[in-house]
Amino acid sequence: MKKFILGMALCIGIASCGNRNGEKYKVQEVALAPSPNAEPAMAADVKANSTESAQAGNAGGQPGAVTPTEKKVVKEGEISLETGDLKASRKSLTDSLKKLGGYIDEESENTDTYEGRKNYVFKARIPVQNFERFLNTVSASADHVESKSIRIKDVTTEYIDITTRLNNKKLLENRYKALLAKAGKMSDILEVENKLNDIRTDIESSQGQLNYLNKQIAFSTLQITFFTKNSAGNNSGNSFGYKLKNAFGESLQVLQSIFFGVITFWPVIALVAIIYFIFRQWRKRKSRKATL
Structure with a gap:
């Protein structure tokens, strides 16, 4: 038993x-070999634990795990000012910009024929902490400030959204890397690698958006337009010499238009002249016959 x-x-x-x-x-x-429905479940799990993972990453060195708490703003503006010396003003502003850690992003020069003045425009990028200081320097260097406009845009929500999506994608990437390390079948390896490629593309896109936003936050934009004064007798739009010069120029243009018009329509003019000559000859002959 x-x-x-x-x-x-x-x-x-x-x-x-x-x-x-x-x-x-x-x-x-x-x-x-995760099923097709495994990814949504995994993504949901990542989203549910994103805050906890981010805090653990800050403590343990997890890359990309950042919890933004500060207010993020983008500051930009335009200012238009009048100056007596265009070149001197430009040099003064560019020197001040360099000292404050900024740089010129775009610049252009043009002549306003209607106002009879020269305009110089450049877009300055300045560290946000030095924006007000540079703005005061620009205003002080002008003979007269024609207009000024400053805008502040709050991008905190956009920044948190991009950062959260980026962290979630990085966590999902780590999950698939772990699956790839355990995979034994070639079909499983290829499937996981395809998923990883898609996730890495999303990570690069989000990282690019975050880098651009960080640059906009760190460097404020100020578009500066400064122009020369209008002075009588200095070829301004209201001076006698300026108007006389324009009158001669317009007369020359009229003569050129007439000349080229005659060249263009010379066959028609020649035909009209021939018809007129024949008509006169016919009238003369008719008059002679009537006299006889």
Whole structure:
């Protein structure tokens, strides 16, 4: 009887070991070959734990795990001012810009014929902490400030949204890297690598948006337009010499238009002249006959 009981216990133990081995194999197969519905579930799990993972990353050095708390703003504006010396004003402003850590992003020069003045325009990028200081320098260097407009845009929500999406994508990338390390089948490896390529593309796109936004936040934009004074007798739009010069120029243009018009329509003019000559000859002959 004792031998029978021992034999039954041994059979049950062997069967239990076999069942545990089978269950372990099934779990391993699921981990190696995730189903198409595994990614949404994984993404939901990542989103649910994004805050906890970010805090753990800050403590343990997790890359990209940042929880933005500061208010993020983008500051930009335009100022138009009048100066007596165009070149001197430009040099003064560019020197001041360099000292404050800024740079010129765009610049152009043009002449306003209607107002009779020269305009110089450049777009300055200045560190946000030096924006007000540079703006005061620009205003002080002008003979007269014609207009000024400053705008501040709050981008905190946009910044948090981009940062959160970037962190979630990086966490998802790490999950798929772990799956790739465990994968044994070639089909599983290819499937996981395709997912990784898509995730990395999203990461690069989000990182580019975040880099651009960080640059906009760190460097404010100020578009500066300064122009020369209008002075009588200095070829301004209201001076006698300026108007006389324009009158001669317009007269020359009229003569040129007449000349080229005659060249263009010379066949028509020649035909009209021939018809007129024939008509006169006919009238003369008719008059002679009437006299006879």
